[in-house]
Amino acid sequence: xxxxxxxxxxxxxxxxxxxxxxxxxxxxxxxxxxxxxxxxxxxxxxxxxxxxxxxxxxxxxxxxxxxxxxxxxxxxxxxxxxxxxxxxxxxxxxxxxxxxxxxxxxxxxxxxxxxxxxxxxxxxxxxxxxxxxxxxxxxxxxxxxxxxxxxxxxxxxxxxxxxxxxxxxxxxxxxxxxxxxxxxxxxxxxxxxxxxxxxxxxxxxxxxxxxxxxxxxxxxxxxxxxxxxxxxxxxxxxxxxxxxxxxxxxxxxxxxxxxxxxxxxxxxxxxxxxxxxxxxxxxxxxxxxxxxxxxxxxxxxxxxxxxxxxxxxxxxxxxxxxxxxxxxxxxxxxxxxxxxxxxxxxxxxxxxxxxxxxxxxxxxxxxxxxxxxxxxxxxxxxxxxxxxxxxxxxxxxxxxxxxxxxxxxxxxxxxxxxxxxxxxxxxxxxxxxxxxxxxxxxxxxxxxxxxxxxxxxxxxxxxxxxxxxxxxxxxxxxxxxxxxxxxxxxxxxxxxx
Amino acid sequence: xxxxxxxxxxxxxxxxxxxxxxxxxxxxxxxxxxxxxxxxxxxxxxxxxxxxxxxxxxxxxxxxxxxxxxxxxxxxxxxxxxxxxxxxxxxxxxxxxxxxxxxxxxxxxxxxxxxxxxxxxxxxxxxxxxxxxxxxxxxxxxxxxxxxxxxxxxxxxxxxxxxxxxxxxxxxxxxxxxxxxxxxxxxxxxxxxxxxxxxxxxxxxxxxxxxxxxxxxxxxxxxxxxxxxxxxxxxxxxxxxxxxxxxxxxxxxxx
Numbered sequence: 093x094x095x096x097x098x099x100x101x102x103x104x105x106x107x108x109x110x111x112x113x114x115x116x117x118x119x120x121x122x123x124x125x126x127x128x129x130x131x132x133x134x135x136x137x138x139x140x141x142x143x144x145x146x147x148x149x150x151x152x153x154x155x156x157x158x159x160x161x162x163x164x165x166x167x168x169x170x171x172x173x174x175x176x177x178x179x180x181x182x183x184x185x186x187x188x189x190x191x192x193x194x195x196x197x198x199x200x201x202x203x204x205x206x207x208x209x210x211x212x213x214x215x216x217x218x219x220x221x222x223x224x225x226x227x228x229x230x231x232x233x234x235x236x237x238x239x240x241x242x243x244x245x246x247x248x249x250x251x252x253x254x255x256x257x258x259x260x261x262x263x264x265x266x267x268x269x270x271x272x273x274x275x276x277x278x279x280x281x282x283x284x285x286x287x288x289x290x291x292x293x294x295x296x297x298x299x300x301x302x303x304x305x306x307x308x309x310x311x312x313x314x315x316x317x318x319x320x321x322x323x324x325x326x327x328x329x330x331x332x333x334x335x336x337x338x339x340x341x342x343x344x345x346x347x348x349x350x351x352x353x354x355x356x357x358x359x360x361x362x363x364x365x366x367x368x369x370x371x372x373x374x375x376x377x378x379x380x381x382x383x384x385x386x387x388x389x390x391x392x393x394x395x396x397x398x399x400x401x402x403x404x405x406x407x408x409x410x411x412x413x414x415x416x417x418x419x420x421x422x423x424x425x426x427x428x429x430x431x432x433x434x435x436x437x438x439x440x441x442x443x444x445x446x447x448x449x450x451x452x453x454x455x456x457x458x459x460x461x462x463x464x465x466x467x468x469x470x471x472x473x474x475x476x477x478x479x480x481x482x483x484x485x486x487x488x489x490x491x492x493x494x495x496x497x498x499x500x501x502x503x504x505x506x507x508x509x510x511x512x513x514x515x516x517x518x519x520x521x522x523x524x525x526x527x528x529x530x531x532x533x534x535x536x537x538x539x540x541x542x543x544x545x546x547x548x549x550x551x552x553x554x555x556x557x558x559x560x561x562x563x564x565x566x567x568x569x570x571x572x573x574x575x576x577x578x579x580x581x582x583x584x585x586x587x588x589x
Numbered sequence: 590x591x592x593x594x595x596x597x598x599x600x601x602x603x604x605x606x607x608x609x610x611x612x613x614x615x616x617x618x619x620x621x622x623x624x625x626x627x628x629x630x631x632x633x634x635x636x637x638x639x640x641x642x643x644x645x646x647x648x649x650x651x652x653x654x655x656x657x658x659x660x661x662x663x664x665x666x667x668x669x670x671x672x673x674x675x676x677x678x679x680x681x682x683x684x685x686x687x688x689x690x691x692x693x694x695x696x697x698x699x700x701x702x703x704x705x706x707x708x709x710x711x712x713x714x715x716x717x718x719x720x721x722x723x724x725x726x727x728x729x730x731x732x733x734x735x736x737x738x739x740x741x742x743x744x745x746x747x748x749x750x751x752x753x754x755x756x757x758x759x760x761x762x763x764x765x766x767x768x769x770x771x772x773x774x775x776x777x778x779x780x781x782x783x784x785x786x787x788x789x790x791x792x793x794x795x796x797x798x799x800x801x802x803x804x805x806x807x808x809x810x811x812x813x814x815x816x817x818x819x820x821x822x823x824x825x826x827x828x829x830x831x832x833x834x835x836x837x838x839x840x841x842x843x844x
Contacts, residue, residue: 405725407716414704497700500661501714501761502689505681 137207137489138214142239144482148200149243149312151475152193153304154250159189160300181461188468195429195472197308199479200243201315202426204236206486229317236316240309247304251296266463271455277448278459381530382431389523390420396518407503411511416518426483427520430476431527434561437469438531441557442549443539445532450545473561477568484516484572495576509576513569521565525558610673612637612769612801613658618667618677620653620824627653628664629824637768640792640802642812645821651805654821655771658803659694660684671769689718693762693800695791697774699754701746701761707753708733708742711760718765732760736790752783759791763800770795770802776811788814 163186215228265284268276397413404410444462447453488495488509495508532554540547613635620628628650635641643651656662657669660676661684669677671691676684688694701710708729715725733739736756746754755775762770775791776784792814795802804815812818820827 403722405716405720405722407713410705410709410713410716411702414702414709418704493700494702497696498702498713498717499685500659500688500694500696500700502685502717502765503713504685504717507717 137210138235140485140489141203141206141211142235142242144203144206144485145200145236145239145312146242146246148196148203148475148478148482149240149308150246150250151478152196152200152311153244153247153308154254155189155193155196155471156304156307157247157251157296157300158254159186160297160303162186162189164297164300181464184461185464185468188465192468192472192475193307195433195475195479197311197315198429199475199482200239200308200312201318202479202482202486204239204312204316206482207489210489232316233313236313237309239316240312241305243308243312244305247308248296248301266460268456277455278463382428382435382527385431385435385523385526385530386428386519388526389519389521392522393519394420408507408511408514411498411508412514412518415511415515420519426486427476427480427516427523429479430473430520430561430565431523433469433472433476434524434527434558435531437466437473437557438528438533438554439535439538440465440469440531441528441554442532442535442537442547444535445548445550445553446536446539446545447543449548450543453543473564477561477564480516480520480565481568481572484512484569485575487512487516488572488576506573506577509573512576513573516569517562517565521562524561524565528554528558528561610637611635611670612639612672613803614668614670615654615657616668616670618654618657618664618669620650620657620662620664627824628657628667631667631821631825633819633826635801635803637801638796638799639817640795640804640815642815642818643803643805643821644807644809644812644818645827646807649821650824651807651821652773653824655773655803655805658769659692659771660687661694689714690765691768693765693767693770695755695758695762695770695772695775697777699758699778701754701758703746706743706745707738707749707757710746710757711764714761714765729760729764732764733757735794736760750783751779752787755779755783755787756790759787759794763794763798766798768801770800772802772804774806775804776806776808781810784808784811 162182215231218228218231219225262283262285264281266278267280267282269279270276393416397416401410401413401417404413440462444458444465447458447462448455491508491512498508499505532549532551536547536549539545611634613633615631615633618628618631619626631650631654633654643654645651653662657664657677658671660669660671660679663677667677668675671687674687674691676687679687701707702713705713708726711729711732712722712725715728716722720728730739730742733742736759738753738756738760741749741753741757746757749757755778759775762772770791772791776787779787788811791804792802794800802815804811806812
């Protein structure tokens, strides 16, 4: 059979197993086996949620395992040979890895909400069948724990693959040029063979495994617990309003406010006062600039949608434009990590370029440091793009019914998915490019003032980074679009939304 | 009537073979969902311009039949023909193209796109067919005028009443000028007076345009608008009650 799943409509059913008071036994509480069964019973959407959560957890677990390796063997690193030779950089690298874990775990937290509306309906059914709120929390907790443990296993697999690839093909290593005075600078990269990699190196450190096995599931459980607060089967809260929010009237003020805020803060940072105020103010500035950039991106996309929607002859563009107008924040919320990563990346690029252009600096140390920062920024950008992917999948899942309806009226498969991806990229892409540019200017200016050297912004490099990020987004969102082609289930239209 | 597999609704309806041809035909169609046999050897013929009601209890296979006719579900075995095209043997993209030109579908809950205006919902299938926006807009407005909804054209879906939304969905199904309209419980989500209004609009419109219509319903009041009723039970045809039962709106309209 084609065109529709042969298993029929995906509906939660309790017909084959009771969840009622009878199952609670004498304790009046849902048994562990039953809670497990209910946690994994939900069908494709719950499988997708668990898979996404596990994928994000895997990245966090991988970072923990790599961090454990770096802490254990700082002198021998198969990952970036010849880059982490300065022991003084080690604490910074470990801290950066730990910080990069946070967005990965946050993405896992986002992922625990994918398909929340459908899950709420299923959990409501459990409640009506006699399950208590504690039972429902237990079901959610088991689902979160399962995803977290799968994430740890996934992290171990990724680690093995990473080390295996390094053993087979080598790893990126810097090309250095000797300078006068005995030091050197990095002038490029090449693939260096992993000489002396032993079988024991394929195994991560036992402590790192232990930390990953505890930290990742606990974090995912905490995220699942937070996500459970929005489950109406627990709170009896009304479902969120679907009333569309039109941005047309406030597009221009928002654009102006976001733009002005971004410029003022960039100038403020560039003036060097952020350095004096310390890390919290700097971090706050980054958040405010990101918010400003995202607001500007939203407003620009919404204004563009206002112009395009009444005129376009392309159905996908019409759906995307109206979606952007109705829910302007749907995508930028999950694009926040990406924009933060790009802004920090831009700051690092500007600061690094200006530092290395200055006279009387330890070129070897700084080029090594900024190269390491670059590697971490690349990881952070990947995690940020994953966050956006989770956001897109969530929107595609919530629009599954619409996808089914449009299929029935002759839309090609994936039309709604294409519209969602377009609506996701439209507001985030300009914010990403602006973040790289604003960050580079701020980083370069700030470092220039601090070091008394001329500003050096690597414009070509920044433009490449911006374009590569947008390309990465497009590549990463392609699976979401492909998955959306299989999402339509017309039989679902026979029941009320 | 025998409720077992293989019973057909063809008996006595040979006049639809040949001549003007058939609008729709199902030959020995079987559909299974896991352990459930949704359709068991179903054979049905519908002539051009005919309005047929498909009735039966819940789970009898009514909606599955409709999905097969719409090309949204390909049967495990058997053949589904719309006009001269065997839909069940077409690849997915060809079936999609067919829905853009030949088959209009109307659902119980309208299934309009919430962010779009009424007129944008109606013109959406035309845009999927590659028709330019101004032309599509004019055609959509013509259908809204015909259904006396032109003053609601720029209204968001959330601002429409249930009956208006269903009539907009009807306009969306008919804007492609299909040869076949398939309606799945078109009044199921509406109160009785509004449901009757929608049914009258729908039947008047399809009769005026000579469109063949298959209406899935469990309401005898709705079935009475049809020329013929096919009653399903357990995935097979149970019987065909006499045309136009007296006292019901369908017989009045037809007389």
